[in-house]
Amino acid sequence: MRRIIALLVIIAAATTVVWVFSHNETRDSSERIAVGSIAPEFDATTIEGKKVRLSDFLGQIVVLNFWASWCTSCVREMPLLNDIHKSTSSQIETLFINVGESKGTVSEYLKDHNFSFPVVIDVTGKISTAYGVSALPATFIINGEGKIKEAILGEITDFP
Template sequence: MGEGLVKRLLLLASGVLVGAGLGLLAVFGFGVTGRNTEAKSDLQKTSEAAVLSSAPLAGSVAPDFDARNLAGDVVSLSDYRGKVVLLNFWATWCAPCEVEMPLLQDRYSQYSTEIEVLAVNYAEPEKDVKAFADKYGLSFPVLLDPNGQVNDLYHVRGYP
């Protein structure tokens, strides 16, 4: 894989993470008000530390999972072992996800021989997920996580 592509992928991943961080800040950061701000802050720190201590670590092998795609086939993350895989956790009601998905599709179209994208939808009706995928012309695998097991495995706390 070329150095330029790696830099672009890291930039894309960084952008996704920054967007997720800003989203979490907007949801959780501005919701902390009142006299018990310090106590709430400590509780949030404790919760975040507990989640992060058991979350998958950078550089380690990603936890394997099985999920059904929109064609009805079961897909395992381990099917992609040895490839660069971008896992995207999303929902149809997530406004930033609506902005992000066409960008992911564009990059996937350009670099599909070098990167795989697996879009894991959280607990939504299959018909809604399919309509979203059709609307944005998604050609990468869209996976269904009806009970949130994959999201739990990766400690997903919010979207985007």
């Protein structure tokens, strides 16, 4: 009798695991942002206290980068992204979304590396969730119409 109960428990557990993974995979794939779709709107405040909305940048290309200072790939791509920020024309806006770190940590990181780009801290994960970001770094290039032109998951070694 114990063997039968143990076998039923194992079968129930295995079925539950398979259902959870298949359900999450389906849900995650439907929530991913597709190239060509409208970029999710968000309201945020930069660490300097400036209010920003994605819609404020309609008519411009927006480079939206999700990162964290503990992320090795993020740290490696930062000098390139900082150069892009410094050299871009008025038609291109860069906005960096730090995922989950404190304002003090982010400010110290920027100061230590002489980076001057605008940073929003996504403490609650609301913005990264809206974009389906599940790993860092992640970069989205949004065209002047507010549509995602390109999604780059992983480290950028050369800007497109």
